[in-house]
Amino acid sequence: MNNIAQLIDHTNLKPDASESDIKKLCEETVEHGFLSACVSPVHVPLAASFLKEKKPKVCTVIGFPLGADSAEMKFAEARFLIHQGAEELDMVLNIGALKEGNIDIIQREIGQVVNAADGNCVKVIIETCLLSTDEKVLACTLAQNSGADFVKTSTGFSSAGAIVEDVKIMRETVGDEMGVKASGGIKTAADVKAMVDAGANRIGTSSSISIIHE
Numbered sequence: 001m002n003n004i005a006q007l008i009d010h011t012n013l014k015p016d017a018s019e020s021d022i023k024k025l026c027e028e029t030v031e032h033g034f035l036s037a038c039v040s041p042v043h044v045p046l047a048a049s050f051l052k053e054k055k056p057k058v059c060t061v062i063g064f065p066l067g068a069d070s071a072e073m074k075f076a077e078a079r080f081l082i083h084q085g086a087e088e089l090d091m092v093l094n095i096g097a098l099k100e101g102n103i104d105i106i107q108r109e110i111g112q113v114v115n116a117a118d119g120n121c122v123k124v125i126i127e128t129c130l131l132s133t134d135e136k137v138l139a140c141t142l143a144q145n146s147g148a149d150f151v152k153t154s155t156g157f158s159s160a161g162a163i164v165e166d167v168k169i170m171r172e173t174v175g176d177e178m179g180v181k182a183s184g185g186i187k188t189a190a191d192v193k194a195m196v197d198a199g200a201n202r203i204g205t206s207s208s209i210s211i212i213h214e
Contacts (some may be wrong), residue, residue, distance in 0.1 A: 002066050002081055002097075002195065003033075004007070004192060004211065004212055005032050005033045005034050005035075005187065005208075006033060006034075006035055006038065007035065007050065007192070007196065007200075007201065007202060007203045008033040008034045008035060008061050008089075008192075008202075008203050008205060008206045008208050008211070008212075009030075009034070009035060009036045009037075009038040009144075009181070009183075009202060009203070009204045009205075010025060010028060010035075010036065010037050010038065010056075010205075011025075011031045011036040011037075011038040011039075011059075011204050011206045011208075012025045012038070012039060012104050012151075012206060012207060013038065013040050013061065013064070013065075013156070013157075014208075015038070015040075015061075016214075017039075017040065017043065018089075019043075019046060020038075020155035022039055022043045022046050022047060024034050024049055025037050025039065025047075026046075026058070026134070027043045027050075028054075028055075028208070028209060029051070029056045029135070030051070030054055030056060032208070032209070032212055033055075034056055034064060035056060035057065035202070036050060036056055036057040036058065036087070036088055036202060037057075037058060037059065037136075037211055038054055038060065038088075038090070039057040039058070039059070039060055039129070040060065040061065040064075040089075040108050041060050041061065041062075041064075041077065041107055042197055044057075044058060044084045044085055044092050045059050045061075045084050045085060047083060047085070048085025048086070048169065049085070052085075055188050057087040057088050057121075058061060058085055058086050058088070058112055058211060059086070059087070059088035059090060059199040059206075060081050060086045060089060060090070061086070061088075061089075061090045061091070061092070061125075061139065062074050062077050062078050062081070062089050062090065062091035062187070063091055063092045063093075063094075064090070064091075064092055064125075064155060064157075065092060065156075065157035065158070066092065066095075067092030067093050067094050067095050067125070067127070067153040068094065068095075068096070070076035070109075071105070071108045071109035071112045072112070074110035074112060074113050075090060075109075075113060075115070075116045076108050076116075078091070078112075078113045078116035078117055079116040082116065082117060082118055082120060083144070087121070088120060088121040088122075088123065088127055089116075089117055089120065089121070089122050089123070089182075090152055090204075091109075091110070091113045091121045091123070091124055091125065091191070092125045092155060093106055093124055093125065093126060093139060093142075093143070094106060094128075094129065094186065095109065095110065095126075095127055095130055095131075096152070096199050098126075098132075098135060098163055099135060100133070101128075101140060103138075106142045106146075107142055107145070109145050109149060110122075110124055110142065110143055110146035110147070111146045113148075114125060114146065114147040116147060118204065121149045121150065122147075122148045122149050122150070123148065123149065123150035123152045123179070123181055123202075124139070124141065124143040124148045124151050124152060124153070124172075124212055125152045125153075125154065125183075126139040126140065126152065126153070127145070127153075127154055127155060127156055127158050127183070128154060128160075128162070128166040128170075129155060129159050129160035129161070129172035130158060130159070133169060136166060136169050136173075137173050137189075139151070140169075140170050140174050141173060142174040143178075144173075144174050144177075144178050148178070149150060149165065149179055150179035150180065151170050151178065151179070151180055151183050151209075152180075152181035152182075152183055152202075153166055153180070153181065153183055154183050154184030154185075155169070155183075155184065156183055156185070156204070157158060159172050159182075160184070160185070161183065161184020161185030161186070162182040162183055162184045162185060162186060162195060162196045162200075164194050164195065165198075166198075167180060167182050167195055167199050168198045168199055170199065171198065171199025171200075172199075177183070179201050179202055180199050180200045180201060180202070181200065181201075181203070181204055182195035182198075182200040182203055183204030183205070184204070184205070186203055186204070186205040186207065186211075187205070187207040187210070187211070188207070188210075188211060188214065189214040191211075192205075192211060
C-alpha cells in the first residue's frame with residue numbers, strides 16, 4: 001500500500017503513559033507523517049502544543065474505555081477537549097443502552113458529541129466484540145444518522161479488537177459516505193492491508209512504527 005502512514009492514528013492510550021511518552025509519540029507522528037496522534041484526554045494540551053501549526057491532528061477519546069457516561073458528561077468532555085486543542089474525537093457509545101435497544105439514548109449522546117465537536121471529526125467506537133451482527137448494524141446506522149464522521153471497531157481495552165468480518169459489516173452498513181476505523185490488535189502491515197481491503201480507511205494502532213518499517 002502506498003503512504004500507509006496517512007491512514008494511521010498513531011496511538012498511546014496506556015494508563016501509565018508519561019509526558020515524555022506523549023512527546024515521543026508526537027515527534028514520531030510528525031517524523032513519519034501519521035495522520036494524527038491519539039492521546040488520552042489529560043495529554044491533549046501537551047499534544048496540541050507540540051503539534052501546533054504542524055500537519056498531524058490531535059485525536060483523543062470520549063467516554064473511554066467503557067462508554068458508560070451520560071450524554072451530558074460526554075458533551076462536556078468533548079467540548080472541553082475541543083477547546084483544549086483536540087481536532088478529532090473518538091467516543092465510546094453507551095453499549096448497554098444499545099443492547100437494550102434504547103435508540104434515543106444513543107442518538108442523543110452521539111448528537112451531543114457531534115454538536116460539541118464544532119465541525120471537527122467524530123468517530124463512534126461501537127466495541128464490536130460485545131455486539132451481535134444486528135447490533136453492529138444498528139450501531140453503525142445510528143452513528144451515521146446522528147452525524148458522526150466515522151464508526152470505529154474497538155477501544156482495544158475489551159475482550160477483542162478489530163476483525164476483518166466486522167469491518168466488512170460496518171462498511172456495508174454505512175456505504176461510501178462515512179469513514180470506518182479499525183482499531184485494536186493491529187500490529188503488522190498485513191493486518192493493515194486486511195483491514196483496508198475489508199473497507200477501513202483509518203487505522204488506530206500503537207504499533208505504527210514497526211508497521212511502516214516492515
